[in-house]
Amino acid sequence: MRSKFILLVEDDQNDVELTLRALKHGYDGNITVVNDGAEGLDFLFRKGKYADRGTEDPGFIILDKKMPKMDGIELLIAVKKDEVLKNIPVIMFSSSNYEKDISDSYKAGVNAYIVKPINIDEYYKAVREIGHFWGELNEAPSMQNRP
Amino acid sequence: MIRVYKEILDELPSGVWVTDREDKVVYINKAMTAIAGASIEEFTGLNVFKDMDNPGNKEFLESYRKVKRNLFPGEYEVRLKDSKGQGFVHRGWLTPLIKNCFYGGMIVTAEDITEKDIYLKAVKESEDKFRRTIEFAADGILLGSPEGYITEANQAVCELFGMDKKNMMQLHKMPFTKESLERYPMRFDLLKQGKTVISERVIKRKDGSEIMIEMKTKMMDDGSYQSIYRDITERKQNENALKENEEKFRTIFEExxxxxxxxxxxxxxxxxxxxxxxxxxxxxxxxxxxxxxxxxxxxxxxxxxxxxxxxxxxxxxxxxxxxxxxxxxxxxxxxxxxxxxxxxxxxxxxxxxxxxxxxxITFRMEAEKEIKQINESLEQKIKERTAELEEAYKELESFSYSVSHDLRAPLRHISGFSDITRKNLSSGNIEKASNSLKKVEEATEKMEKLIDGLLKLSRTGRVELNMTELNMNGIIADVIDEYKDCPEYNAAEWHIRELPSVYADRTLMTSVWENLIDNALKYTGKNDDPKIEIGCNNSADRCEFYIKDNGVGFDPEFTNKLFGVFQRLHLDKEFRGTGIGLATVKRIIDRHGGTVRAEGETNKGATFYFTLPKVQGEK
CATH class of the missing domain: 3.30.450.20 (PAS domain)
Structure with a gap:
């Protein structure tokens, strides 16, 4: 079975590169990268440059917390407010181990919160485990009932 | 002739009877029969010594014998009881009849003095009673003769003067104090008019103590005096106490x-x-x-x-x-x-x-109002201070947030791209290794900038403001001078207006312009015809400076994030930055009592404004 489609919302190009590198071997699902919350929202709601994108919706979202314009929590809130999108698991993947960020995320309905490790091996390991668990093991409700 | 005398004698109101040499009654008149209680017939012929010798007549008989012996007139008084037991008194005068130098009989004239006697007795009794009354009167009573001698002094007056009766009676000068005599001089004039004079005196008693008396004096018709003395020491004290009390309350009332x-x-x-x-x-x-x-x-x-x-x-x-x-x-x-x-x-x-x-209570009310106002302003100050503290706390939070977040990212990149470099090197891919090593360098630079920026930001909050008059144009010229060799500077079209001088901290104000000018250059860097304008809108109480560019601008939806610490509206790959510059500008302007704001639109440039309050005397 093919791994699930990942929407990676990340403004930092270096982090994008490292994350993609971690998933390069062993993860066979599609990965779309958007650079901030506002772009992520456009993608999910098919707005702006994503108005004509394909029908497939992501199986889960890896979300950076701190981004320009709309940050991760704002995007999370928008997703969890939407009757259909709220079923998509959202994994907050952030540099911040700040208690407030963690509790704010859970209040907004995040499905998991993982702190980006500084050590690169641990970082790769964390990304792969996210991919393995949320992209392969976890089952989420079908997105076909979109109104 | 003799008959005429006899008739006179007979009708005389006094009793008259006559005896002869042998003391035999030879004549008795009508009045005498009434006194003697016997008729002329019964009385005539009686012998004085033989027929009248009874106990009631004892004094009469003695007097009679004495007159007969001495041949010198005498008198007597007889107290008898009549047949009805009614007592009566008569008084008689005995005149011997002398014939040829020898005793020749006696003429007795007598008078019934029963009524007079009763009257005198009553007078005496009344006098006694009066005397006793005087004696035991509570008030002191003093009687004086016209000549000024004391004729009577009762017990009470003696006690008042502290003397015994004997001394009192010999008193020539009344022991009144001089002051009291001066205050109430003797009003002989009034006394002579028969008026009762009331005066107050202080008596210096024999034992030296003083008492205050009220004296009521009246002069009698015969020139004698009567004085009544009353001790008013206590009354005076009470009166004085009352008066003092009243004065006290009057004073309280009035004062x-x-x-x-x-x-x-x-x-x-x-x-x-x-x-x-x-x-x-x-x-x-x-x-x-x-x-x-x-x-x-x-x-x-x-x-x-x-x-x-x-x-x-x-x-x-x-x-x-x-x-x-x-x-x-x-x-x-x-x-x-x-x-x-x-x-x-x-x-x-x-x-x-x-x-x-x-x-x-006008003053009290005003004071209360003032206290209320002070309290309110204090509350306001507390609120403001709390807000300031909250702001400071928020900044502190952002600070620690940056440590946990913004500083971690470059570290992770250093770690990640060092690893990639090693792998590229081991696989002999020098070009790739060089690229990833460049990223390590960039991450290091980024980290250095972050640390520098954080230090600057924290310093702007701590340094003491050194306010001086600043020539804004001069400061801007100095800042721009630093960019002289940058291609961005030379590419841009600069419009710098005449700016007013302000009172501000030179170092901090330089930092403000550095950040703003740096931003303007950065975000116009991709323009074909970059334009940067610096100016000031002057108003009565403040100067509003602005820097306007025609760069990439920003989405006005996110204006509120511009001045936040570590908030960025652009991706690092588009425009490098730390997210500290505008936060630093805001903090500096805040500290100078001004405000910051920004206007912009995506791809249509941005304008940043900040105000500085005008100082007194500044035009």
Whole structure:
């Protein structure tokens, strides 16, 4: 079975590169990268440059917390407010181990919160485990009932 | 001739009888028969010694014998009881008849003095009684002769003077103190007119003590004096105490700092001087017989009408419930003032009155108001300070957030791209290795910038402001000078207007312009015809500086994030930055008491404004 489609919302190009590198071997699902919350929202709601994108919706979202314009929590809130999108698991993947960020995320309905490790091996390991668990093991409700 | 005399004798009102040489009654007149209680016939012929020798006549017989022997007139008195047991007295005079140098009989004239005797006795008894009364009278009584000698002094007067009766009677000069005599001199003039003179004297007693007396003196018709003395020491002391008390209360009443007035119902009947002063009247007459309503506005500050409200207090006080309340009073000149009134019912001569004490509490009210204002401003200050502290706390939070977040990212990148470099090297891919090593370098630079920026930001909050007059154009010229060699600087079209001088901290203000100019250059860097304009909108109380560019601008939806610490509206790959610059600008302007704002649109440029308050004297 093919791994699930990942929407990676990340403004930092270096982090994008490292994350993609971690998933390069062993993860066979599609990965779309958007650079901030506002772009992520456009993608999910098919707005702006994503108005004509394909029908497939992501199986889960890896979300950076701190981004320009709309940050991760704002995007999370928008997703969890939407009757259909709220079923998509959202994994907050952030540099911040700040208690407030963690509790704010859970209040907004995040499905998991993982702190980006500084050590690169641990970082790769964390990304792969996210991919393995949320992209392969976890089952989420079908997105076909979109109104 | 003899017959004529006999007839006279017979009708004489006095009793007359005559004896001869042998003492035999030879004549008795009619009056004598009434005294003797016997008829002429029964009496005539009686022998004095033989027929009249009875105990009742003892004195008569002795006197008779004495006159007969001495041939010198004598008298006698006889006290007898008649047949009915009624006592009577008669008095007689014996005159011997001398014939040829020898005793020739006796002429006895007699008078019934029974009534006179009773009268004299009564007089004596009355005198005794009077004397006793005088003697035991509580008041001292002194009688004096016209010549000034004391003729009578009773026990009480002796006690008053502290002397015994003997000494008292020999007193020539009354022991009055000089002061009391000077105060009440003897009014002989009044005494001579028969008037009773009342005077007060201080007696210096024999033992040296002094007592105060009231003396009532009257001169009798014969020139003698009567004086009645009464000890009034205690009464005087009481009177003095009363007087002192009254004076004391008068003083309290008059000298009080509070207005005090008495009311009969709702009408003033008396007031003190302070009341006159407080209500600014000319004198008491402007208050007495007037009503408190004339000295009150028609409506009290709480909205209640003065008349019914005052009457309620008056009735409550009259019912015995002391009233103490705030009242707006009105002076005679119409000026209102704040007062505290206490109302009390008082009884004077059996009638109920109201006593009011009015305290002018204008100053107290003002002080209370001031205290309230101070408290309010204190509260406001606390609120402001709390907000400041909250702001500071928020910044501190952002700070620690940056440590946990923004500093981690470059570290992770250093770690990640070092690893990639190693792998590229081991696989012999030098070009890739070089690229990833460049990223390590960039991450290091980024980290250095972050640390620098954080230090600058934290310093702007801590340094003491050194306010001096600054030439803004000069500062801007200095800042721009640093970019002289940058291609961005030379590419841009600069418009720098004439700027006013301001009072600000030079170092911090330089930092403000550095950040703003750096931003303007950065975000116009991709333009074909970059334009940067710096100017100032002057207003009465502040200067608003601005820097306007025609760069990439920003989405106005996110304006509120511009000045936040570590907030960025652009991706690092588009425009490098730390997210600290505008936060630093905001903090510096905040510290100078100004404000910051920004206007912009995506791809249509941005304008950043900041204001600085004008200092006094500045045009």
């Amino acid at each position: 009080s700092n509070d207005a005090i007035y008495l009311m009969d119902g709702d009408t003033f009947i008396d007031c003190n001087e302070q009341a006159v002063k407080m209500f600014e009247c000319a004198d008491r007459n402007e208050m007495i017989n007037h009503k408190p309503m004339e000295f009150s506005p028609s409506v009290q500050p709480d909205g209640s009408e003065s008349v019914p409200s005052a009457l309620e207090h008056i009735n409550e006080a009259l019912a015995g419930r002391q009233q103490r309340f705030y009242w707006k009073h009105r002076k005679k000149n119409g000026q209102d003032f704040d007062a505290e009134v206490s109302l009390n019912a008082v009884f004077l001569k059996g009638k109920k009155f109201l006593q009011a004490i009015v305290k002018d």
